[in-house]
Amino acid sequence: MKRKFLLVLFTAVTAICCAIGLAGCVSTGDDTNSNNEEQLWTTEAVYARAQELGYSGTLEEFIETVSGNDGADGVGVSNIYIDENGQLIVTLSDGRRVDCGNVRGEQGPQGVSITGAEIDDDGNLILELSEGEPINCGKVAGNDGKQGEDGPEGRGVLQAYIDKEGQLIIVYTDGSSQNTGAVIGESGQDGVGIQSIFINDNGELVVTLTNSTELNLGAVVGKNGTDGDSVCSADINESGELVLTFVSGKTLTVGNVMGADGLSVTTAKIDEQGHLILTFSDNHSLDCGSVSGKDGVGIESIYFNEKAELIIELSDGNEVNCGKIPVCTHSYSEWQTVLEPTCTSVGYETRTCAICGNVEYNFIGKTGHVFGEWNDLINTCTEHWQARICEVCGDSQLKELTPDGHVFVNGVCIICGEIDADSVDISYLQQYNGTYGYEFLGTLDNGEALQELYEKIDNEVKKFHVNTSADLSSDGVLTEIDFSYLGLSADMALSVWKTYKDDNPLYYWLSNTVQCSDTSITLLVDSDYLKGEARKYYNQLIEDSVEEYASLLYKGANSYDTALAYHDAILMAVDYSYDENNQAEDSAWAHNVVGVFSEQGAVCEGYARTYQLLLNYSGIENLFVTGDSNGEEHAWNLVKMDDGNWYWCDLTWDDTFVGGLNTNWKWGVSYNYFMVNDTQNTLIAGGGWDYGEEIAFLQNHTYDTSANSGIDFLYDLPERNKQTYTSDSISLFDDIEADSMTLQVVGYNTLELHAITGEGHFDIPSTVEYAGRTFTIISVGSGNNDMTYNGNITSVTIPESVIFIWDHAFREYALENIYVDEANAKFTSVDGVLFTKSLYTLIQYPSANTRTEYVIPDDTHILAYWSFDQCAYLSKLTIGKNVDTVWYANWGGGYRDEDTDDWFGGNIVNGGIESLCNSLVGDKQIIIHPENTSYQSDEFAIYNYGKTAILYVYNKEITTYHIPNTITYLDTTSSSSDVFGGCSKLESFTVDSDHPTFKACDGVLYNNTLTEILSVPVALKGKITIPEGITAIGAEDHVGVVFDSRAITEVVLPQSLKLIGGSAFSNCSSLTSITIPDGVTYIGSSAFSGCSALTAINIPDGVTFIGNYAFSGCSALTSIDIPYGVTKISNSMLSDCSAIRNITLPDSLISIGEDAFKGCSSLEDIVIPNSVISIGSNAFYKCIALKYNEYDNACYLGNEINPYMVLVKVKDSEITACVVNESTKIICGGSNDADNGFNSCRFLESITIPDGIINVGENAFYGCNSLKYNEYDNAYYLGNEDNPYLVLVKAKDTSITNCIINENTKVISGIAFDGCNLLEEIQLPDGIISIGTAAFRSCKSLVNIIIPESVISVGEWAFFDCSQLVVYYKGTSEQWSGIFIISDINSSNEYLLNAEKYYYSESEPAELGNFWHFAEDGITIVIW
Helix, strand or coil, X not given: CHHHHHHHHHHHHXXXXXXXXXXXXXXXXXXXXXXXXXXXXXXXXXXXXXXXXXXXXXXXXXXXXXXXXXXECECCEEEEEECCCCEEEEEECCCEEEEXXXXXXXXXXXXXXXXXXXXXXXXXXXXXXXXXXXXXXXXXXXXXXXXXXXXXXXXXXXXXXXXXXXXXXXXXXXXXXXXXXXCCCCCCXXXXXXXXXXXXXXXXXXXXXXXXXXXXXXXXXXXXXXXXXXXXXXXXCCCCEEEEEECCCCEEEXXXXXXXXXXXXXXXXXXXXXXXXXXXXXXXXXXXXXXXXXXXXXXXXXXXXXXXXXXXXXXXXXXEEEEECCCCCCCECCXXXXXXXXXXXXXXXXXXXXXXXXXXXXEECCCCCCECCXXXXXXXXXXXXXXXXXXXXXXXXXXEECCCCCCEECCEECCCCCECCCCCCCHHHHHHCCCHHHHHHCCCCCHHHHHHHHHHHHHHHHHHHXXXXXXXXXXXXXXXXXXXXXXXXXXXXXXXXXXXXXXXXXXXXXXXXXXXXXXXXXXXXXXXXXXXXXXXXXXXXXXXXXXXHHCCCCCCCCHHHHHHHHHHHHHHHCCECECCCCCECCCHHHHCCHHHHCCCCECHHHHHHHHHHHHHHCCCCEEEEEEEECCEEEXXXXXXXXXXXXXXXXXXXXXXXXXXXXXXXXXXXXXXXXXXXXXXXXXXXXXXXXXXXXXXXXXXXXXXXXXXXXXXXXXXXXXXXXXXXXXXXXXXXXXXXXXXXXXXXXXXXXXXXXXXXXXXXXXXXXXXXXCCEEEEEEEECCCCCCCEEEEEEEEEEECCCCCEECCCCCCCCCCCEEEECCCCCCEEEECCEEEECCCCEEEECCCCCCXXXXXXXXXXXXXXXXXXXXXXXXXXXXXXXXXXXXXXXXXXXXXXXXXXXXXXXXXXXXXXXXXXXXXXXXXXXXXXXXXXXXXXXXXXXXXXXXXXXXXXXXXXXXXXXXXXXXXXXXXXXXXXXXXXXXXXXXXXXXXXCCCCCEEEECCEEEECXXXXXXXECCCCCEEXXXXXXXXXXXXXXXXXXXXXXXXXXXXXXXXXXXXXXXXCCCCCCCCCEEECCCCCCEECCCCXXXXXXXXXXXXXXXXXXXXXXXXXXXXXXXXXXXXXXXXXXXXXXXXXXXXXXXXXXXXXXXXXCXXXXXCXXXXXXXXXXXXXXXXXXXXXXXXXXXXXXXXXXXXXXXXXXXXXXXXXXXXXXXXXXXXXXXXXXXXXXXXXXXXXXXXXXXXXCEEECXXXXXXXXXXXXXXXXXXXXXXXXXXXXXXXXXXXCCEEEEECCCCCCCCCCCCXXXXXXXXXXXXXXXXXXXXXXXXXXXXXXXXXXXXXCCCEEEEECCCCEECCCXXXXXXXXXXXXXXXXXXXXXXXXXXXXXXXXXXXXCCEEEEECCCCCCCCCCEEEEECCXXXXXXX
């Protein structure tokens, strides 16, 4: 800021000098002329001019600078004077002198007179005299009054007269006066005087001199002001008297101004005594005595003759010679100072005659300036200016000195950073940066101006980048760039700056904040990089790192492999950076390229800028993109591939665990967001797990535009390819065969080993040569399948290069030993057993190792998933003293090798203790180290530490088991089903009578109140009778098995029973029949699943709920009657009941769940009650014997009244048209590959849906690529001729932010808005009947929804993940309760059920609460 100010200051001084006519050539001189202190410009005048030129500081800041407090380099005017030849000389502060030429007119030898006059810009009257210095007479031009009110600045001349000494005195309307000096020469012979004074038609004061010179003094008449009095005309009358006329109408006769001595009579009158009283121009008066004759003779005239004698001519013809009029002897008072002198103007004092009242004036000379020391204002390599200021009045002087010049070191000035173009080439910097934004600016209307500002920024930035000798002050200001002359607004300048930042990732030190005014933009440097030494270090670090990264590329690498190489290298080098509060790191290094290249870490901006720089360096066009992701600010890249198309790359999200089991995360690198288009699914884990859902890139990424960012303009991003990227060369997830191995490309020049073939020992190589390239094996195993071993491989060696091993990659039953190269940094082998490097995790014990006993090392804490499996010889295993976790699966997250709380890979798999025991042979002894604090054991079982829970009974030979009093619960997580699973000889439980938790009756284990049965011994056979009093078998959410016996054929349940819990009789494969008591109301999930011998079952009328999979796999069951009262057939409730022929559904039924009858291959007939309003996906899938009712091209189910109630599927997927029966209410849906609805009817072009339709399943029209939809706003519809918008099938795009649903729509189809995560609010029109399955799933931004009272059903998962939901229901709370909302423990409609709700009221209700009113002009909501 100061630098700009000083330049403006010098410009202002120069401009002011030019304005007053100071011009000439520069010559060398000094400032010793005696007039130097009188030829100054006031600081206020210089400041005013500086403001005109753009200076924005205050007057105080201006004065502070020229006083020397902060100035550095200024050169200004030190002296202005007129020399003896009339030449105006300006001396500069650096000693140079400017001769401005002659400015003095001719003058008489004796007389002192006015030689020139002007009114300056401030309205001051300036008189140039024939001798002496010019006089500033003060302000004589009145300012413009506003609307005739108060002319506050309208100061004008009140009085003007010439005193006895011939000096012109001007008195102003504000009471001040000015002595302009003598205007009458001593003899009046040769001096030039005033001939006439008048005001012309323009209101300008014109003075005509006696030498015929005419001076125009400028405007002296105030414009429009009514109160500011000033001269409006002036002339000399016939008597030589000066007469002034004022705007107020008054006149003033000054007196004779042409007399020899300047004395004249101003008034003459006869007083009451008849005396003649004369008043003279010097203000004294004379009593001439009586002039009234007694005889009535009067005065005819009075005049002075040529001898200056007073002659009185009487009326009778006589005259009286009064002689010369005597002059008052005067008795003056002491001099009184009226105006103090200043440095640049005179003061004056007065005294008054006590006799005649005459006033004399005495002028006091100027005091002269008292200057301080010279101080630097500007002192740069190219200019040096100094200033000093008067300590009395504040006026300043400037002078210019010779600058020191540049000091170049390695082509860069160490003082100012200027680059020596002759010795330094900085064009190399451009290889790290892009030009897309710069080129875009050139396409705009004012492109040249925008690009010029961009270039100015670039010039300053490049100079600073290479100047590592310069340190900046703590304010971080690099430079201020003026753009006032470019015609750009501040918003435009900011947009140029952002464009520059987005183009240029190299300049890590350039702050993300900037200061911008309407005329200039100030670039800032981050505080971490103010020191040149620091920048020198980081500059070199970047150059070295870029070369190192580029060296990874194979010769001739295409754009895909180059982008892949940099992607992998960055993600392998760093992790996402968090601060101590677990928030995104805010330090500058995390947001620029330094974080990656120094391997400190990065946040999204750091990832994206580093990737951008590396791609730029390799000549791959790409863009740095900003926006938001899932509602948070984010940055990523857009890259142009060698196919000419653009693709998204988000390195941040490829370095994080995204939404589930991401198997590409295995070594911190994922490819879900690498080279994808707008709609490509980002939840595809190549070589890993299938997520079962899709999220397109633009579903969770929103890039900035001018509209959504507030930036004045942003360049438009190039259009992305609509197809997925394909490469002619080797690319990700390609399989290759080499050296008896099957491998998969899993990164840049990296492979994952999936299969080996050989005999005996196999050395896995570190590298493989393929297609002229060298690939490195970094991973072993697969997320989909176990490692394949072909032949008889008995041992393997893992090379140094392997950094990741999948779960059970070495679960090969022929392996005797597993070895690891000692140089491997991740893994090691001890006695043929595979561990992580520190032994923290035991990964794999080779199954064919011949040891019979094994002790787990004390350093080991974790036993990996399937780390022991089918051990051929091992019968005794000792758990080491520090083992605390059993059956840990990494799921692609890697194995833990240290004790840390922030580990976020994998999880513990249930059943670990059981599987560990079962992996052994023979006696299967599990010994717990006595110092272990996680587990305990005895000869029967394994317990937790403290023996409060039974984890697993490993002694399968026991016939009875006594439960210790310390046991409070049975831990079903440590076994796959039941802690007593596999105890085939167990006949009874025993419990002490005082046990606080359990009781045993007839060998069966109960809770201590005998209301719940907990476990039935496996060895019990035949018929079992449960005693009265028991109300529950298991619990609603119980996941273990109560009756873990495959020998029980019949169970008699007590009448007291109310609840059959989850998995209660699961897999009781010998159970043939069971009678459920009338008191039972609840049958839990999987209660009878896998009861393959069960041929019949009665379900009492009191049952109202039957859980998912309740009878799944009851393959002998031939019929079942579902009682009235059940409203839903739960998901998979009767799936795979392959023998069932008859199913009776009650009229109370409302919903049939997904997969409800899937695989019921013998089912021939089923009646669908009219009460059903919803049918889930694949409900009748693979019911191959089912008899359908046919109409047109489709197959239907229904009842006697309406045989076409449900359209299940089409007859032929090759159909081109279909008219749905007019009685149809439901169209089924299903998974993408299932035979449901119109799924995969790729030739179907038209369909007619009747008005009576109430529900359409998900994916009902999946793969109907030829189907012609009706469009309205942002959605596609199907219907009929009368109502083409009957069914809303799907949104046009998942990136929509709003959708107006057609007013005639009745059904929202399943998955209609699934994944529209930018959708914020929606209004369902009156008449909507149903909201389909997953209709608004994952609409994470959805807040407000208006639901009409016409809605009768809401499908499963309809509002899953809509965590912000607020519901405005156009009905009452009672009506809301009547909506059938499908939601149980697995359906995840909790966000709808738990949402804040407002119920409709036409007017303000008497009791305020959750009520609202809907205004018809849009979603206008009034809440009471």
